[in-house]
Amino acid sequence: MKWLSHFAMSALVVLPLLSVGALAQTYPSKPVRVIIVFPPGGSNDVVGRIVFQKMSESLGEQFLIDNRGGAAGTIGADVVAKSAPDGYTIMVQSATHVANPHLYKKLPYDTLKDFIGVTTLARQVGMLVVHPSLPVKSVREFIALAKARPGEVIYGSAGNGSFVHLTMALFASMTGTRMIHVPYKGGGPSGIAIVAGETQAMIATIGSLFPHIKANRVRPLGVTSDTRTEQFPDVPAIAETVPGYEFTAWVGLFVPAGTPKAIVDTLNAEIKKVLAQPDVVQKLTLQTLDPMYMTPEQFAQRLRSDYDKYAKVVKISGARID
Template sequence: MMRKIIHVTGIALGMLSIAPLVAVAQTYPAKPVRVIIAWPPGGANDIAGRIVMQKMTENTGQQFIIDNRGGASGIVGSDVVAKSPADGYTILVHSTTHVSNPHLYKKVPYDTLKDFVGVSPLGRQVGMLVVHPSLPAKTVKEFIDLGRKRPNELTYASSGSGSFVHLAMAMLNSMTNTKMVHVPYKGGGPAAVAIASGEVQAMTATVGSVIPHINSKRLRPVAVTSEERIAQFPQVPSIAETVKGYEFIAWVGTLAPANTPKPIVDRLNAEIQKALKDKSVTEKLSTQTLDPMFMSPEQFAARLKSDYDRYAKLIKDTGARVD
């Protein structure tokens, strides 16, 4: 009888211990949420974050306030979030670069896997090889041939060392035995402006960041980094049509500080799912050639680990270290 009483008491105490967390999740968010986007305005991460967070603001009645903290390929913004209270009121919007950084830099000021909890991806990114119109290359083959004829002469922009944009070109160079000069910028927006102005000659940009420049004829699209052509630019071939086996895609996602209560993580996850199901959100993402991408926190955790391991191998194979 005594054991039964102890057992029942234990269950009751357990229920009491989680009750406050459940109550917090039900009232969350009770005040504005600070959204650290680890990149400057204008790039795919910024665009996706703003689209989804605006809808979450509308759905919850609380402001999800964007705070761009670009620098060091997203390390600056990530560090802010890693050191913030784990209460759900400071969250991070970042890209696959988050899991490549620890392999590119000798030291980052946080543990990429242990100091964050994944909430959900927001969208899938596809890149596009674009060139300045002055470069005499209209096809992937012409671009590769030019790179081989002029080793270490052609310049390409990226949104930061170790970024999706950087590694997409590094992988292409590695697979085609071409050598080009990498010029990193502080975000996809500044990098796109640089190539559009002729400051550099090429870039494997996230598609959303270069659409205005393509439409204004300041950039020439050459090929996309996905295995298949994309619906928004069906006339643009994939790199894989020329370079067999090439594919480079990534995600934009939301993370929170480690130890954020699971009910709050789950609430954020549910609000992201609700936003991504909204037709206006999917249409806005599509115009930026971002495909809505949703996962449970558990699925995203597994994806973070698998991408972490994949980038470790890619960076080792390409030698694309920063320091």
């Protein structure tokens, strides 16, 4: 009878392992809801649709896009945090995810504990541009002018606490310059403002600035990545003048905490294949986005470091969202 008891105990240990393995082999067995926490048309939406159309083809199940925009992505994130951790509700979110805890007094979820980062999907690089009337043609000259005219150079942003605001706040802090921040209601209005000469400078994603750069309506000075970009190889990295400066945005995939590792690994492996496909690379590149893959472990480290980085930058900027 002793051996029967031992066999029963062994079976109890093995059964959960078998069920997890079977889960990975059969996932997904029904449509998956992909909550994109921003409205249609933005970079998160573009990336999500490109990637998950391919995922539907490769895995043979539909990945259904559900845009849940509002409150800097916190509305959609709350839905995902409260969803069953079974792999059938997943989230596309940007680096805003780790900025929000420092911008809002209180969130209905814990940014790091209530989600698992599956992988990054794409990277967005920012670019420092100035209005052509500003007599500077390099990052070094811009810094010198801003120091010579403290509190006179005006830069616009897509809103208080936005990527545009925080990248400029970090730049000002690292260069010892003092500029005036004017928040607009979105990236579109802030782009129009610098073209019209209402503001003199801004850092925004290359994609949002692309038409203005090509039409010579703004003058590019430097990119926010630590190296130059393929799209603009003649535009230096800001880090070439300001050592250590780097501020890029990413779009990533998340699942609720508690989602089985087998499902996380399946999603990660399939997305790795998708991001390597030439047509996906081409579509993302046309949107001035760089495909960006990470393992779950690498992404977890990036989330932690970016969480700490945003804490410092938000404090420097004084940004707050009520």
